[in-house]
Amino acid sequence: MNLGKSVRLERIFNRNTGKTIIVPLDHGTTVGPIAGLVDMRDTINKVAEGGANAVLMHKGLPRCSHRGKGRDVGLIIHLSASTTLSPFPNAKTLVATVEDGLRLGADAVSVHLNLGDETERDMLRDVGEVSSRAESWGMPLLAMVYARGPKVKSEWDPATVAHCARVAEELGADVVKVPYTGDPESFSRVTEACCIPVVIAGGPKMGSVREILQTAHDSLKAGGSGLSMGRNIFQAEDPTRLVQALHAVVHLDYDVDQALALMHTPSA
Template sequence: MHIGKAIRMERIFNRDTERAIIVPLDHGTTVGPIAGLIDMRETLSHIAEGGANAVLMHKGLVPCGHRRSGPDIGLIVHLSASTTLSPFPNAKTLTGTVEDAIKLGADAVSVHVNIGDETERDMLRDLGRTASRAADWGMPVLAMVYARGPKIKDEYDPAVVAHCARVGMELGADVVKVPYTGDPETFARVTEGVCVPVVIAGGPKLDSVAGLLTMVRDSLAAGGRGLSIGRNIFQAARPYQLVRALRGIVHEGWSVEQALEGLEG
C-alpha cells in the first residue's frame, strides 16, 4: 500500500483494533440544517471527546466545525450530493475533488452510489474516476453503496447488500459502507465477498439505543470493521456518552450490557 494512504487510513482506523467509528455529518446538504447540525463545533466536540475516529462532511462545512482545542479526529470529505427537494433524490453528482479534500487536510474522501437508480452509470463512473485520482495522491476512498431504484425490492436483502459491497471494492474503494442485513449470519456473506473493510450504515433514526448497540456488536461478529452512523449519534440525547459506549463495543470489547451501563452512568 502507498505509504501516504497507509498513514491516512491509520487516522481513520484504530491501529490496534483495525476498526473505526465514523460519524457522517453530511445530512445538511440532503435535508437541510436539522437538529444536531446547527452548532458544528459543539457537535464535533461531543463526537471527538467521546472517542470517535473520524467525521465525514462536505467541503464547505469543514471550516464551520474546525476546533482549536480538544482531541483530534480524522476527517473524510464527501464528494457527492443530492437533495430531497430534487425530483431525482437518488441521483448523486460529484460536488468536489480529491484536490479539494487535500487542501482541507482530509484523511480520506467518500463517494455515494445508489445501485439500481436510473443514473447508476454516472455514479459508477464518478466512483471509478475518483478512486483512480485518489490513488495518485495516496488518498483513501470510502464508497457508500446502497441499492435504491425501480428494480430494488429490498435494499437490505443479503445478496443485494453483498453486491453493493462488491461494486465498491471492485471500482477501487478502500472502505465500503453498506446497510446492515439484520443478523450476523447474513452479514457475514457480505464481508466474506470483499477484501477491504466494511462498515455499516445507521439507516433511519432508531428508537432503541440497545438496538443500535446490538446491531454494531453483531456486525463486528460477522466480520464488519466498524460503523459509519450519523443521525443516530448526532441527534442522540447525549452524543458524547453514546459515542463512548460505541467505542467500548468497537475498540474495547464491551458487551452490550456493559455499554448500556456505561451510557447510564
C-alpha cells in the same frame, strides 16, 4: 499499499483494532440544517470527546467546524451530493474533488453510489474516476453504496448488499459503507465476499440505545470493521456518552450490557 494512504487510514481507523467509528455530518446538503447539525463545532466536540475516529462532511463545513482545540478526530470529505428537493434524489453528483480534500487536510474522501438508479451509469463512472484520482494521491476512498431503484425489492437483502460491497471493492475503494442486513449470519455473507473493510450505515433513527449497540455488536461479530452512523449519534440525547458506549463495543470488545452500563456511569 501507498505509504501516504496507510498513514491516512490510521487516522480514521484505530491502528490497534483495525476498526472505526465514523460520524457522517453531511446530511445538511440533503435535508437541510436538522437538529444536531446547527452548531457544528459543538456536535464535533461531543462526538470527538466520546472517541469517534472520524467525522465526514462536505467541503464547505470545515471552516464552520474546525475547533483548534480539544480531542482530535479524523476528517473525511464527501465528494457527492443530492437533495430531497430534487425529483431525482438518488442521483448523486460530484460536487468536490480529491484535491479539495487534500487542501482541507482530509484523511480520506468519500463518494455515494446508488445501484439500480436510472443514473447508475453516471455514478459508476464518477466512482471509477475518483478512485483512480485518489489512488494517484495516496488518498483513501470510502464508498457509500446502496441499492435504490425500480428493480430493487429490498436494499437490505443480503445478496443485494453483498453486490453493493463487491462493486466498491472492484472499483478500487479502500472502505465500503453498506446497510446492515439485520443479523450476523446474513451480514457475514457480505463481509466474507469483500476484501476491504466493511462498515455499516446507521440508517433511520433506531428505537433505543440498546438497538444501536446491538446492531454495532452484531455487525462486528459478522466480520464488519465498524460503523458510519450519523443521526442515531448526533441526534442522540447524549452523543458523547453514546459514542463512548460504541467505542467500548467497537474497540474494547464490550458486550451490549457492559456498554449500556457506561451510559449510566458518572466517570464514563
